[in-house]
Amino acid sequence: MNKKERDQHKTKLLKKKEEIIHKLRETFNESKEVESGIAQDLVDKAESSYTKEFLLTLSNAERERLFLIDEALKRIDKGDFSICQMCQKNISKKRLDVVPWARYCINCQAKAEEEESL
Numbered sequence: 001m002n003k004k005e006r007d008q009h010k011t012k013l014l015k016k017k018e019e020i021i022h023k024l025r026e027t028f029n030e031s032k033e034v035e036s037g038i039a040q041d042l043v044d045k046a047e048s049s050y051t052k053e054f055l056l057t058l059s060n061a062e063r064e065r066l067f068l069i070d071e072a073l074k075r076i077d078k079g080d081f082s083i084c085q086m087c088q089k090n091i092s093k094k095r096l097d098v099v100p101w102a103r104y105c106i107n108c109q110a111k112a113e114e115e116e117s118l
């Protein structure tokens with residue numbers, strides 16, 4: 001993956017993150033600033049009670065999504081964004097276009113989901 005593609009994915013991820021936070025801010029109906037690194041420290045590690053309160057209003061799916069987006073952004077900076085975290089193979093471009101925060105390739109994702117449902 002070249003730099004241009006990485007930048008495109010990064011922009012996409014940041015936009016998605018903004019969208020989620022924006023949507024949640026609206027539902028939370030508060031004007032206070034929500035810390036931008038919100039997903040890095042999830043509830044138990046949250047420093048301010050405000051952040052904690054905010055995170056508790058997120059559904060599990062939203063929290064998980066924010067977490068995955070942050071993880072993907074870290075991987076972009078590290079340079080292993082398109083590498084499957086399980087089998088170390090490349091995740092297909094097509095998959096990353098649809099799910100830019102994907103941690104696993106399609107095969108490992110299926111495996112992970114199977115294990116989760118056990």
Ligand SMILES: [Zn+2]
Pocket residue numbers: 084085086087088089104105106107108109
């Ligand atoms: Zn894999």
